[in-house]
Amino acid sequence: MRASPLPACLMTGMALALTALVGGLHVIGGTGPVYAVSERVLIGMVALAQLMMLAGWRQSARVVLSMALIPLTVTLLSYILPEYWVSLAAWDRWSRRLTQGLELDAWRPSLLLALSLTLLATACATRARIQLGGPLLMGITVLLLLSQLRFGVASTSTPHVLRYAAGPLEQLALWGLLGGQILAALPGWKARATIVHRALWPSLILVLLALLLWHQQKNFTERELNAQVRSEAQRLADRLTSEINEHQAAMSRFANVWSLFDQVPSQEAWSRQAALYHDDFRYFLNIAFIDRDSHIVHVHPQSNVNRGVIGTRLFDAQPAGRDAVRQALLEQQVGRTDVIELLQGVPGIIHYLPIPRDATHTLGAVAMVVSLPILAETLFNEVDTRRTALVLAEGEQVLASQVPTTPLGPWRFDTLLDVAGQPLRLGVQPDRASLLERHDRYPIASLSIGIALAYLLYLVLYAYGSLARQHRTLHASNAELHREIRTRTELQQEIEWLARHDELTQLPNRRLFLETLKAKGEARPLSILICDIDHFKRINDHYGHLVGDRYLNQLGELGRGVTEAHGGLFARYGGEEFVAYLPETTADQAFLIAETIRLRVKDADLHHHDGSVLTVSIGTVTLVTGPLELDALMQAADDALYRAKAQGRNRVMAAPELATSLS
Structure with a gap:
């Protein structure tokens, strides 16, 4: 996004003015649902941030975008996370605390608007850079806006439980924001148009497929939920008719x-x-x-x-x-x-x-x-009338009714009761919250995953295209000189890297491990793990060294994933031995981390030739106080490892905590 092109500023300003005008009219008139107001506020915040970005006030723009992305992130999480992870009642409790009594669905923006606005805000924050997926973010936004337009014009006999699309004015404001970003970013895209096209279209096709799949899943889940609630209403009527x-x-x-x-x-x-x-x-x-x-x-x-x-x-x-x-x-x-x-x-x-x-x-x-x-009343006692509206009527005359205080859902089911030859109509209408609780989140989750995968695909394709372009540029220049410089540079980097890393597992080697331990050895407590693959010689003897190398690689990845998640360093110490450095980690924490590594290796589907599961033995030691004495620390960990092997392998043993003396 380049510095303040006039057309981009005009389109963004139009979007901001439109949201301000519509929002002001609703405030003056005292009409409109709360979620529509929140949608306009969020659109206005993104539009304001976009104008700031175009004007060169980047830091202020990012602050405004951060404020807009917080409620947008909460909105998307509430749509995606399954009910058994975070229930709607929990969302409502948090919402009432933060909004002075408003439940989540009262202010939550519509799904496609929240997705579109999140993408626009992300594109604005990254200044729509090609390498960060700016073209794809805007392409996805176009597809989402077209989907919203379809929701606005398509006729359906069954209204939706969720709010998928925003109102026409909000959609128009989103088109204005999108147009402003595209106009501002186009000059920077033209220089790499070929790479953009090769990365963009496959990713957009993937997004389109995700949207089609989401639409199919959405229709299926809503039809299924509708049929379930209708069946429950019919069973209620049948039971009363039988009585x-x-x-x-x-x-x-x-x-x-x-x-x-x-x-x-x-x-x-x-x-x-x-x-x-x-x-x-x-x-x-x-x-x-x-x-x-x-x-x-x-x-x-x-x-x-x-x-x-x-x-x-x-x-x-x-x-x-x-x-x-x-x-x-x-x-x-x-x-x-x-x-x-x-x-x-x-x-x-x-x-x-x-x-x-x-x-x-x-x-x-x-x-x-x-x-x-x-x-x-007999009939109503069979139903939780706090969550469901019931109406008993003869024709248009209401004979009895019970309506909850919560907002009602969009579905009303009317069934006929034969009361001794007299036809009566029983109306059943669940409240919105009960339908939302039962609404399946998988379609929205699949759409989100599809968009994320498309973004990753774009980055991969763009990176590949960029590398290819760089290669062609370098090849066309003074090939011999640049090849020599590049060769020497790469060789030097490789030598430096190989000096501190294990070539097979790509992990830090013993040298880098010891250097790191000495350089960062002031942290207390400080824990060390030594991991050894049980009976590793059998792998090489029966499967060969290629399989053994593959097992070492997998163990290295598992250990690195667990150790780095706790701020540590995982290295290959030699042969089938690996070590881990865990600063500011207590003995109990180190034991749990070691146990996690052991269990993950055990569950990694790696086997010996006789079908037995590949396991590791781990020794741990923790330095609580005092100066770092490497020999003593490593010897204590090695002794713990020896005890683990002596007691049957596939276990973690901890050495006593160390407290070295200054003298």
């Missing part, structure tokens, strides 16, 4: 009991028999006996509300259920009302079952009153 069918069969049995009598039952007998059914089906508001003139004679349970309806003549008091009562009393048929307002003032359905005395006369009828609010 309702059971209560219809129970009502028929209850009515048949009274057909054996030729007189009106007493209140005591009625309550005794009705209690058995009411205990099983709690959503019965009451079970009543209706005489031939539609008077309510008995009712169970004997609550204050139910006692108030005794003596009521249904033909007069409840016109909406008159036909159902007539069917039971006069036609000896089961009568059933629609959803009506009950005498108790709540919506419900009444079943009237005739109690025949003979072929033409009835003793009365059984009225079983189903309270829809109680029925809904």
Whole structure:
């Protein structure tokens, strides 16, 4: 990114002005979600940093970019890390502490915007240098912005759980930022256009494949999650429908009991028999006996509300259920009302079952009153209503509902309930947090890995192209003189390197190890490890020295990886012996590091000719205080190694801690 070309400044300024204008309008109007505000703030910060970079204020620009990259990194990690690594509840707890009560999803920018803005911020921080992948970063941003554009125009019957794309104005601002960076960087790219093309297009193809794979995985995981939640809602409805069918069969049995009598039952007998059914089906508001003139004679349970309806003549008091009562009393048929307002003032359905005395006369009828609010409460108890909204409705009329305080997700599932022939609609809508917790992170992780691999591919291809170009340039110049200089220089470097490194394993050799130990021997505590491959002679005897060299190489890589991770130096001491220098490492820490090396070698799938696993024995020693005495320190470690071998090999033995004297 070169110094302040006017078109680049204009496009970047346009992006900054656009975000400031839109953000200001939303602040003045008091509208817009928090995540949209955070998106505009982040875009504005990157745009401001880009203008600073174009103006030559590089240090200030990097400070602003660092401030923008922190929330962007948190956002990307929250999208990528699996739920079992860091749960959404944990993210929300951290977010509420840092944002004064806001949950993560309330302010988190959309996925593709966060990726695009991170790439733009990285390109700005590196000044879009070719060797640092500037062209690829901007090419990936183009693909991500096109993907966002597709989300904006594509129609879908199922809305997405995650926010993938930003709004059109935010996308326009991102295009402005991208255009400004490209205009500023193009002059520096032209000189190496050939190398850029050879490195850029294969990497972009890899990114495109990663995007296509991500899109396919995303659609699959969301369809699968949608089907799971829909299936759960259907199972809930099926279970309730099954229970309702059971209560219809129970009502028929209850009515048949009274057909054996030729007189009106007493209140005591009625309550005794009705209690058995009411205990099983709690959503019965009451079970009543209706005489031939539609008077309510008995009712169970004997609550204050139910006692108030005794003596009521249904033909007069409840016109909406008159036909159902007539069917039971006069036609000896089961009568059933629609959803009506009950005498108790709540919506419900009444079943009237005739109690025949003979072929033409009835003793009365059984009225079983189903309270829809109680029925809904029975249903709602099966679901965590703190995480799921439930609505029971007849057509457009809501009979009962329970809505959590948390934001609801985009998916609502409506299923039909057959409540004794009356169709009711059950609406189930999980909240957004429960869907996010169950949403698979693998598609986003695969997209991130694809972008990272494409970036590494670009660096490799660019490095290869640069080396090839340099080679051609040097070859075209004074070949003989430059070849001689280069040969001597390389030879000198190689000699210096070989003097301090092992040619086979590329590790520091004994000389460099001892020089390092003397130069940095002031650290206390100071630990030394000596590692020896168990029965290494068998490898050379049975497999040959090539396999032995390969085993030495692998052990060297394993030991170096573990040792350098703890700030130490891993070197080849000679033959199959390796040593490690660990400054400021206690005896316990040194033992654990040695044990890690031993376990990794054991798990490295290296075997002897008889199939036994290749192992190492390790001796450790720690100098706690006093001056460095190399001979004593190395002898103590070697003694510990000898004890490890004497006790059966494949183990770590620690020498007693040393404290040398100044005298």
